[in-house]
Amino acid sequence: MSQEQLIQELISTLGADVVLRGADVPERYQTDWSGTPPQQPLALVRPRTTEEISAALRLCSAHKVAVVPQGGMTGLAGAATPTQGTVALSLDRMNSIEDINSQTGLMQVQAGVTLQAVQEAAVAAGMVFGVDLGARGSCQIGGNVSTNAGGNGVLQHGMMREQVLGLEVVLADGSVLPMLRPMIKNNTGYDLKQFFIGAEGTLGIITRVLLRLRPAPKATATTLVAMPDFDTALAVLGRMQSHFGNSVAAYELMWDSFVQASLSWLKLSAPFAERHPMLALINVDGKDEAQLQDDIQQVLEEAMEAGEVLDAIVAQSVAQAQQLWKLREAPAELNNHMHPAINFDVSLPQADIGRFADACEAAFTARWPQKHSLYFGHVGDGNLHVSVDGATVNGECDAVEAELYRLVGEFKGSVSAEHGIGLHKKPYLSNSRSPAEMAAMRAIKRALDPLGLMNPGKVFEL
Amino acid sequence: MSQEQLIQELISTLGADVVLRGADVPERYQTDWSGTPPQQPLALVRPRTTEEISAALRLCSAHKVAVVPQGGMTGLAGAATPTQGTVALSLDRMNSIEDINSQTGLMQVQAGVTLQAVQEAAVAAGMVFGVDLGARGSCQIGGNVSTNAGGNGVLQHGMMREQVLGLEVVLADGSVLPMLRPMIKNNTGYDLKQFFIGAEGTLGIITRVLLRLRPAPKATATTLVAMPDFDTALAVLGRMQSHFGNSVAAYELMWDSFVQASLSWLKLSAPFAERHPMLALINVDGKDEAQLQDDIQQVLEEAMEAGEVLDAIVAQSVAQAQQLWKLREAPAELNNHMHPAINFDVSLPQADIGRFADACEAAFTARWPQKHSLYFGHVGDGNLHVSVDGATVNGECDAVEAELYRLVGEFKGSVSAEHGIGLHKKPYLSNSRSPAEMAAMRAIKRALDPLGLMNPGKVFEL
Incomplete structure (x- = not known):
């Protein structure tokens, strides 16, 4: 059986301490913060170097077994949860800060370093890092890049994309793209690193990140x-x-x-x-x-x-x-007080956010007069969060989602401002993307991952 | 003959006032500021709408005739110069500022509007536009986006990429990608617009741009x-x-x-x-x-x-x-005082710029003791410009280029900071890009332009 053979080859190539088989995979690698039901992967690989990741992907590619990249497992859209028969590949051992230079304002890290470690290293060097969000202690930079994370600093510093000067990425076939040149201006053909930012691991695995730091405010x-x-x-x-x-x-x-x-x-x-x-x-x-x-x-x-x-x-x-x-800080308490919390992370044209929130409230009240819903957000960035208590809508969570995303489409907004699409927002992606855009995404996916092995079934179906 | 038939179909579809045949094509559409020898295209198309561009590309695609997108023709790398047997497609009639909103700080324009018109409209609305460069009166926003232009404002506002919130793009097959949603945060699958920024027209034609404006300094x-x-x-x-x-x-x-x-x-x-x-x-x-x-x-x-x-x-x-x-302002005088001016636009890791300039100077002096060379640049961005007077190096312009780009490779710099690759820097692209990156670029190109009809022979050979 090819799967058994793959596991044997992974173990013999990477060592038994790097590869865990299905039943031995700890629960924390089986799902993320999205509430997706846990799923045991075929195996879990926890490489220590880019070379080991490259070797693992070459083997998986040879056996046509799909790979699910994993960071801090704090995602809210399910992008890092394993699916059946896949190899989970965690970056958590690649957690070194490799270089930091306060004169150039650059920091090079491995993808598995936590956001908080990056923030603290920046402050120690007299600078600040431009992205901050609640999961900072657990989420990893590779995941932040893969979801183009937002958070509290976007108004001033932009999204994660604007903090990334370079990436190292391993493609499905094991080839390594070294895109870590420390230059702000580099117009030499396509800016390939942009393709992997926000791709949720569907085009390759981010292994190193060259980050821009910002001057610390006095x-x-x-x-x-x-x-x-x-x-x-x-x-x-x-x-x-x-x-x-x-x-x-x-x-x-x-x-x-x-x-x-x-x-x-x-x-x-x-x-x-x-x-x-x-x-x-x-x-x-x-x-x-x-x-x-x-x-x-x-x-x-x-x-x-x-x-x-x-x-x-x-x-x-x-x-x-x-x-x-x-x-x-109420969002940290949502899951303790709402049963379940139905959480939304949407963008609207900034001027329309107020009317959109009113429209949601009216639509929810019409159908669920007892509903309990909250509205808050990074409004300077056009980003609105909405949370609805599932216990107050007769448990009709899917209907609440459908209604809100219908309104997002009507207001020409985005069904995902900063959490990504993953598994959970796939049904609603077409509310924010035209058929021509979907076709272009699929063409790009096939170009960089022709066998469809990188995080399959996430973001969209091929 | 298929070319003749294509011209007839273009004329009957778009009208005789939109299509000029080879001999009727004015000189300004035959080359750019790079000094590339003029080349008559098969025809020049000057559409007024996205729909006309889509129709033109569908016809060219059906006849397998390549298309060269043209903006203000101020490029310094030859990316917009026609090559033999191609249809030149100028955006110069698509020069409307369609919307400007000082509250949201957004401006939507057609791609053919000049940079200066954008700057002036921003100022009239009490804001500023973040990109400025010498060719402002002639260069067009579509070209600025296609080359990811830099200039004087990068230190504070970033490159053109960071001013672009949305794009409308027509692909080689005539399909239109509407990516003009006015949202800073929009993580719904791949950020497709990023692919076209800096692609020098090799992946599609940019027809509309949604720009971010900046608060005017007091x-x-x-x-x-x-x-x-x-x-x-x-x-x-x-x-x-x-x-x-x-x-x-x-x-x-x-x-x-x-x-x-x-x-x-x-x-x-x-x-x-x-x-x-x-x-x-x-x-x-x-x-x-x-x-x-x-x-x-x-x-x-x-x-x-x-x-x-x-x-x-x-x-x-x-x-x-x-x-x-x-x-x-000396750069505006280079061509009047150097015969010819051999101009460079390179990026280096910021800390190495001084040593790099010294190394160039030493290498030039060793071979051409009479050489006259100038060094200047947007050093805050790691960008150095070098100009050498061809008349002082025995006309050995190619050797000067080869020597400088060899040093760029040695210093792990970029052969093009802000002018792009076009025709002229193609031989040196591999000094700044690995084989794996080149392979990924070609895969992307084939995915979005399978017939290879968009600005062929620019940036790299397929």
């Missing part, structure tokens, strides 16, 4: 601002950006539904005496903290006079800023 | 700084960035050879009493011009005390800033 100030509605929230964002430019580092909008859930789940005291339709947590970078606080105060006063801001707190200490940011 | 200050050597120049750049962060908008380094040529060709008076090994033109953005000038003065004083800066001028008016920037 000071950061945080404010929590109450506003009457979404359009006003956009006006306040515009006002802040017009005053502080690219120094506006975060603009996290929370509808009151979200704020109330956060206060209750995290046992926080209400920041304002009154409830308000919408709160925004805003970070602004600058040179001097006291000066920054004064400047923010002044802009907010103008916004209050204009009727845009109803109330506001400017944090006077790091501790107070951290306290304000706790309000944004 | 004030900009300019300084000209004299320094003893390259490593010090990098230290000064680091010092400026550490103080001003991403507000350092330009850092243009000029070796003395370049400065002297500029003074002489443009009849400028010397900015400093003494000659210095290196001058840098630096722009910094901020909120208040006087404050900014003071801050720069202070940073420069610290740098002078540290021995990094030998002399400096901080412009006290816009007119003085413009006068200082004139020093950087």
Whole structure:
């Protein structure tokens, strides 16, 4: 049997400590944070080097056995969960920070290093890394690149794609693409690394990443601002950006539904005496903290006079800023308080987010009058998160999904802003992609993975 | 004859005013600024709409006749020059700015609009566009995207790629990829638009572009700084960035050879009493011009005390800033003063640029003791330009090129930082790309253009 032969060849080539057989594969390699039912792979390979990955892929290719690349298993779309008869290939042993240079602002890492390790190394070198998200302690850079991760820093620094200067990638046939040249400008034919960013492991395995770091801000100030509605929230964002430019580092909008859930789940005291339709947590970078606080105060006063801001707190200490940011931490509690949580991560043309949220709320209420739903998001980037408590919609989770994604299509939005497609959003991909685009994606897939062995069944069917 | 039939079908489908036959094709469509010998195409098509481009490509595809997309014809690598028996397809009639929104900071344009028109529309809307380069009045956005143009704004805003939020592209078979969704975050499968940025028209024709605009700086200050050597120049750049962060908008380094040529060709008076090994033109953005000038003065004083800066001028008016920037305009005069000018546009790992320039100078001097060569560049981006006067190297232009590109390979640099590969750098592409990368590029090309009809013979041979 070819599968048995493949396992024997993997063991004899890579060593028994690198290859685990199906029954021996620990549970953590069988599913991710998406809630996909666990699936035992044929085998788990945990290589230590690019050469070992290349050898493993050559063998899998020879036996026509598919490979599922795995990072920190924190994905929310199921892209890293094994499917039956596949070899899971985990990057978790490739976790070295290979080089960091504060003069050039570049860091080269193996793909299995955690986001948090990257962030900490950047800070130790007097810089910062531009991407941050809740799973930082577990998620790996290779996975962040493969899903083109977003998070809290996008407004200022862009998505993961904009932090990536180079990649090393192993293709399905085992060939290695060395694309780690440390140059911002390099127009020598197709920028191949772009193809693998956000491809969710369907075109190759990312083994090394050359990252761009950003100058560390000298000071950061945080404010929590109450506003009457979404359009006003956009006006306040515009006002802040017009005053502080690219120094506006975060603009996290929370509808009151979200704020109330956060206060209750995290046992926080209400920041304002009154409830308000919408709160925004805003970070602004600058040179001097006291000066920054004064400047923010002044802009907010103008916004209050204009009727845009109803109330506001400017944090006077790091501790107070951290306290304000706790309000944004409800997502970590979703699975404890919603049974189950039906979570959405969508993008809309920025100006339409408010109308979209209203349309969802109206549609949900019409069908499930008891429904409990929350709205929040990185609104500066056009990204809205919605969570619905499955227990309050008669367990009709699929119908909730179908309804929301129908509205995304209607509003010409994206069914996945930052979590990717994986397994779970495949049915809805065509809401955001035309047939011509789907055909082009399939052509690219066949070009780089002609046998269809890289993470098959994820993102789209061939 | 199939070619004759194709022309007849193009005329009957698109109209005689859209299709010109070979002998009627004006000279400006026969070559670009690269100095490639003019070549009459089989025909020139100047469509007015995406639909006309789609129809033209369907016909060309049916007759298996290749197509050369053309923008402003300002390219320096020959990518837009026709080759024998091809149909040239100019975007110059598709020059509408279709939408601009200062709240979302987005502008949608047809591909044939000039860079300068985009810049002016952005300013009129209270924003700025992030890319600027000398050919702004003639070059077109579609060409800027197809070559992933760089220029003066890269340090702050990134390359053209980072200004592009969406594209509309017509593939060789006439199918249209609508990728114009106005969302920063959109992880729904492969980010197909990335494939066409920098592809020099070899994968499809860009017909529309959705551009990101940037907030307009409230004030900009300019300084000209004299320094003893390259490593010090990098230290000064680091010092400026550490103080001003991403507000350092330009850092243009000029070796003395370049400065002297500029003074002489443009009849400028010397900015400093003494000659210095290196001058840098630096722009910094901020909120208040006087404050900014003071801050720069202070940073420069610290740098002078540290021995990094030998002399400096901080412009006290816009007119003085413009006068200082004139020093950087020698490139426009290269072809008038060098016979011929042998121009290079290369990238190096930033820290190695000084040693690379020294190595070139030594290698040139050893073989051509009379050689006249200039060094300058967007050094903050790792980009170096070198120009050599062909008349001072016994006309051995090819040997000069071979020597410089050999050194680029040795220094692990890029043979094209921002001008692309086109026709002229094809022989040297392998100095910057591995065989595995070349194979992947060819696979992508075959996937999206199976008949090889899009700008054949440019960038690489299939």
